[in-house]
Amino acid sequence: MIADNGIVIAFWVLAATTVGCALMVAAVxxxxxxxxxxxxxxxxxxxxxxxxxxxxxxxxxxLIYAGAVAVLMTFAVMLTPSADRRNSETAFQAPALVLAxxxxxxxxFVAYDTDWPIAxxxxxxxxxxxxxxxxxxxxxxxxxxxxVLLMTAMIGAILLTKEEEEDEHA
Amino acid sequence: xxxxxxITGYWFDIRDLSNLSRKIYELLGDAGAPDWLIWVLSALLGxxxxxxxxxxxxxxxxxxxxxxxxxxxSRLGPNRLGPFGLLQPVADAIKxxxxxxxxxxxxxxxxxxxxxxxxxxxGIALMAVLPWGRNMTLADxxxxxxxxxxxSSLAALSVFMAGYSSNSKYSLFGAMRVIAMLVSYEIPxxxxxxxxxxxxxxxxxxGIVLFQETYWAPMVLLQPLAFLVYFFSVSAELNRTPADIxxxxxxxxxGYHTEYSGMKFGLFYAAELINAVAVSAIIATLFLGGWWMYxxxxxxxxxxxxxxxxxxxxxxxxxxxxxxxxxRIDQLLNFAWKWLTPMALINVIVVAAEVLxxxxxxxxxxxxxxxxxxxxxxxAGALVVLFVRVLAPKFQRFPVxxxxxxxxxxxxxxxxxxxxxxxxxxxxxxxxxx
Numbered sequence: 067m068i069a070d071n072g073i074v075i076a077f078w079v080l081a082a083t084t085v086g087c088a089l090m091v092a093a094v095x096x097x098x099x100x101x102x103x104x105x106x107x108x109x110x111x112x113x114x115x116x117x118x119x120x121x122x123x124x125x126x127x128x129l130i131y132a133g134a135v136a137v138l139m140t141f142a143v144m145l146t147p148s149a150d151r152r153n154s155e156t157a158f159q160a161p162a163l164v165l166a167x168x169x170x171x172x173x174x175f176v177a178y179d180t181d182w183p184i185a186x187x188x189x190x191x192x193x194x195x196x197x198x199x200x201x202x203x204x205x206x207x208x209x210x211x212x213x214v215l216l217m218t219a220m221i222g223a224i225l226l227t228k229e230e231e232e233d234e235h236a
Numbered sequence: 237x238x239x240x241x242x243i244t245g246y247w248f249d250i251r252d253l254s255n256l257s258r259k260i261y262e263l264l265g266d267a268g269a270p271d272w273l274i275w276v277l278s279a280l281l282g283x284x285x286x287x288x289x290x291x292x293x294x295x296x297x298x299x300x301x302x303x304x305x306x307x308x309x310s311r312l313g314p315n316r317l318g319p320f321g322l323l324q325p326v327a328d329a330i331k332x333x334x335x336x337x338x339x340x341x342x343x344x345x346x347x348x349x350x351x352x353x354x355x356x357x358x359g360i361a362l363m364a365v366l367p368w369g370r371n372m373t374l375a376d377x378x379x380x381x382x383x384x385x386x387x388s389s390l391a392a393l394s395v396f397m398a399g400y401s402s403n404s405k406y407s408l409f410g411a412m413r414v415i416a417m418l419v420s421y422e423i424p425x426x427x428x429x430x431x432x433x434x435x436x437x438x439x440x441x442x443g444i445v446l447f448q449e450t451y452w453a454p455m456v457l458l459q460p461l462a463f464l465v466y467f468f469s470v471s472a473e474l475n476r477t478p479a480d481i482x483x484x485x486x487x488x489x490x491g492y493h494t495e496y497s498g499m500k501f502g503l504f505y506a507a508e509l510i511n512a513v514a515v516s517a518i519i520a521t522l523f524l525g526g527w528w529m530y531x532x533x534x535x536x537x538x539x540x541x542x543x544x545x546x547x548x549x550x551x552x553x554x555x556x557x558x559x560x561x562x563x564r565i566d567q568l569l570n571f572a573w574k575w576l577t578p579m580a581l582i583n584v585i586v587v588a589a590e591v592l593x594x595x596x597x598x599x600x601x602x603x604x605x606x607x608x609x610x611x612x613x614x615x616a617g618a619l620v621v622l623f624v625r626v627l628a629p630k631f632q633r634f635p636v637x638x639x640x641x642x643x644x645x646x647x648x649x650x651x652x653x654x655x656x657x658x659x660x661x662x663x664x665x666x667x668x669x670x
Contacts, residue, residue: 072272098400102347105393125382133389134422137415140396144412194379194439 077117084110097143105136122194282374286363293513294506298325301554308558337498342403351398352503358387359510366517367442369527369538380441381429392418399492410491414482420572421469427580428465431587432522445526451601456523457609460616461583463523465576470515478560520545
């Protein structure tokens, strides 16, 4: 329930920042600038989580997305051979716009059509403790499966990037 | 005449500054001020206090650091301006502000200018969650430890912005080194703090201090391994001298701030000092007990004890800076992956088992706390000795060749003649393969 004026203002400012930065990600020509705008988008989403009084998710959003994912993306951009060349016009612009418009329409329709439940709890309960309890008690199997999946992905990445052993000095 | 101090009834009671601020808000509320005004005022007041502390620290610590390092290296340090050279940092700051701010012609202006400003943000934002006294916290977050980690992970991006937008190869080298280092050191930092959080049972910084107060045991005794791992990793993340490969002056000029001058460089310089103090404050909170000091905090204001502890930890950072030589990047990354990460993981497993036994057995804390202090200290000592004696790379007095560097066919040129002899060794032009 959004009752407070300040929260409404905060929500609209954050929403405008987030959407504006997301648009800039698609609009700017230079890849590094796009990554930086993406990091700003992540921070804006974290702000919206704070407005929803989900402090744990907000902080994790900053830690994982703005901190780690953005850095990994800069790594990827730096390792791309022609990253310094600006993006040129492509023939796929029109179909991509149509596809993006359709996805937006679907999301907007679903958001308006769904009967969202409204939480009647007060702001900022201890979300971290209840999340931890949920992960380790009722949802322990999915949690462990996800961990094993991530572990597999990590080992796979190491195997893929491992160079052949050179026997020059053994 | 209303009294402001709650403990003694005197307005100058400074044992707990939060009493003062709470009294101000109560007075405002009685005067009929609306809630939002009081809220905004309290936020501004707390922020003002923290910002003024940061400003004082950024000026004073330049002097502290230069004097202490000077003493360690048998030098004098700044001693000309003012008593004991105390005005030297003020003069330096004025000089930096007067300097012309140069910018490479090919640098993208906005990113180049925004980077130093963004770099100062995380260190200042970190200070918001620190517990300065029993009730003195600006933002008493439930996820305080995670907030600290999130904020410190943001610094990488601004360093990268600085290095990339300078359009200089030395800056880019520095930035890439920082990012490679941060990606490696994030893991031991998070896992080391996990041990602390497991023991305290909360991520709230105030709660962690209260845990140490309840059991009369600073976390550094219960978690010596986590303290070591966190201290080493964080001094790498801070870019201070044993690990300052990002701005290694003898290799890559100035690293990511090579192209910065004037107050933009000054911001980078100040932000590094602020980060060092912020990290010292985090260590003082998590491992040394924050504002708590056995019975001393009933006599002395908690925030004074806290600032004392912050400077004790800061001295450790200055000490390592003054005595240790710089690591190579492969040494630093090996250290993170092959020592710090396994140590932190072992620590977490041991701590989880200990906490489980403590909770399940139901015996008193008076039995478990000394037992765990003994076990964990023995374990930490054994693992450090094991690493030094067995696992560490052997000391090479004459290294055969640098690792990771491929063999390059260096063209062998004839030796240049001695001074005064005619140069007959130069081949025809174009003969050099370079």
